[in-house]
Amino acid sequence: MYDWCPMTSPSSHFFARDQLGFVRVAAVTPETRVADVDFNTSAVITALHQAARRGCRLALFPELCITGYSCADLFNQAILLHEARAALPRIAEAADKAGIAAVVGLPLEVDGRLYNCAAFLCGGRVIGVVPKSFLPTTNEYYEERWFTAALRAARQTVLFDGQATPFGPDMLFEADNVPSCVIGIELCEDLWAVNPPSGAMALAGATVLLNPSASDEVLGKADYRRDLVRQQSARCLAAYVYAAAGPGESTTDVVFGGHSMIAENGALLAEAERFRFDTQVIVADVDVQRLVAERLRNSSFSAAGGAHDFRLVSFTLPDPLAGAEPPDLLRPLAQMPFVPADRARRAYHCREIFSIQSTGLAKRLKHVGVKTVTLGISGGLDSTLALLVTIKAFDTLGLNRAGIVAVTMPGFGTTARTRDNAQRLAEQVGVTLRLIPITDAVRQHFKDIGHDETIHDVTYENAQARERTQILMDLANKLGGLVVGTGDLSELALGWATFNGDHMSMYHVNAGVPKTLVRYLIEWAADAEFSGETSAILRDIIAMPITPELLPLGEGGALQQETEATIGPYLLHDFFLFYTLRYGFAPRKVFYLARRAFDGVYAPREILRWMKVFYARFFSQQFKRSAMPDGPKVGTVALSPRGDWRMPSDAAGALWIAELEAIVDHNQNI
Secondary structure, three states: OOOOOOOOOOOOHOOHHHHEEEEEEEOOOOOOOOHHHHHHHHHHHHHHHHHHOOOOOOEEOOOOOOOOHHHHHHHHHHHHHHHHHHHHHHHHHHHHHHEEEEEEEEEEEEOOOEEEEEEEEEEEEEEEEEEEEOOOOOOOHHHHHHOHHHHHHHEEEEOOOOEEEOOOOOOOEEEEOOOOOEEEOOOOHHHHHHOOOOHHHHHHOEEEEEEEEEEOOOOOOHHHHHHHHHHHHHHHHOOOEEEEEOOOOOOOOOOOOOOOEEEEOOOEEOOOOOOOOOOEEEEEEEHHHHHHHHHHHHHHHHHOOOOOOOOOEEEEOOOOOOOOOOOOOOOOOOOOOOOOHHHHHHHHHHHHHHHHHHHHHHHHHHOOOOOEEEEEOOOHHHHHHHHHHHHHHHHOOOOOOOOHEEOOOOOOHHHHHHHHHHHHHHHHOOOOOEEEOOHHHHHHHHHHHHOOOOOOOOOHHHHHHHHHHHHHHHHHHHHHOEEOOOOOOOHHOOOOOOOOOOOOEEOOOOOOOOHHHHHHHEEEEEEOOOOOOHHHHHHHHOOOOOOOOOOOOOOHHHOOOHHHHHHHHHHHHHHHHHHHHHOOHHHHHHHHHHHHHHHOOOOOOHHHHHHHHHHHHHHOOOOHHHOOOOOOOOOOOOOOOOHHHHHHHHOHHHHHHHHHHHHHHHOOOO
């Protein structure tokens, strides 16, 4: 996916942007005067320096920005064309001094034909010129009056400073110093075509698509344009940078708003404020590693590739921050990637997930033909969510809630608070409550196998979990029902479940839900699905610490065991899980992202400590996931061995652990 830098390299290079896959780009809407080449050139150069100071490596400018898009019949004036072409060396030199690459728009005469072009400037020269393929001649547009479509070009090179420069729509620009950074360029209307050129460019390897544009504003067009950019970035599994002409263009008949955008795989990373006369520079860090990871796992992408031939133009992408520590990321980076920060969006997600979970269980109940289920309730988060989902499934099927047999099984570490919450909740929602203490049965089991009850080891803990599962299984057989599992996705990832204990059930409703999301699902249910005393109980459950309650209580019935004190914060583990599985990122990149996401929350050494736990447990516990029961996938990360995640149970994690050790070696001062 990307080149590895040597383990002996300096820390700054170990976490260099080139190796991490981030490319900072700018979409610029410069201040413009129609047909004033000197003014426009100066505005472009000023904006280039602004973008470079913000760490951008590439800046995209609008269509025909050197002259202005709305010159109309002035495009037939030789002086305008001459001055526009003459401006390119000046801009290229300025870009080189600033340490940035640029793509600018200009009219270019070639063999007696005029082309609407985008010139790629890097290293102080023009390295390629891409003419526009689709020329709109609809309604207010009349480009064919002046320009020729790219496919009519008779040559593949043009001369700049005596050098043959690639010319044509069939070019991709490949950065030789940034793995997977391949740039494709289409112009304005090209995107609006039935089959945009950017689709073929993406299939040929382009990860960053550029569109210098001049799209005027009419009612409703901005929303359509925004969706078009987002959707093309999603269809192409690419970054899409769109730089639009602003209100400095002629307003004789239309107005241009300067609607510049940067999107990545369907997500809008940055968007300009429209209708501003001053220069607008929007900036974002696009992640080409992430895009390659998306493509590697997308069978439709691999099946569609290889049909188009493109010329590759190799170049070295400049970096105005070369040698410095990577700057803060200019892209969304949440501490909880599974949980939307926006409350309304989070509520929508929770409703969807709850519906997926309950529908999955309802289908299983219909198929098996049972009207009774058993599930263990502890008063903790996971079992509470499983109970709420089961209630919804029963209500959906019109089944009597009394058929839900909620079994609370207090043991050596059960606190009064969790036991009371479990019992009160069962009573409030109208399910059948069974209280079956397990202490005597477990003590008999200890006697049978010769285990000393005072030794609180894995045998002590797992015997309790297996006793509870045995009760649920046998009770389900007795009642003619099935067992609903309660464990979540995060526990599956870490193997934090007793094999053939709470690891096992007949349908695992929480199998796709990460721990950081469980609280929010219960909170949403307390708001949207329940009320009164039931909601109050649910909120008290949310406030409880996460614990398996397997060790004896302390003085005064105090809790002595908290899960996160043993295996680490689920906030971190879910972060590691998301970026390791969703995008296949190596430990160095996961650590880099975690340091920025949790700056001021967890020290780097603490992050590394729990990363070691995550990778060690993830690799050693696959055998539990290989034997996990059925359960619904609810998000983009899932661990079912029959679905998203097929991993050998005996795969070694040595490579991942070794890189973590290298990170420690390179960060002795953190």
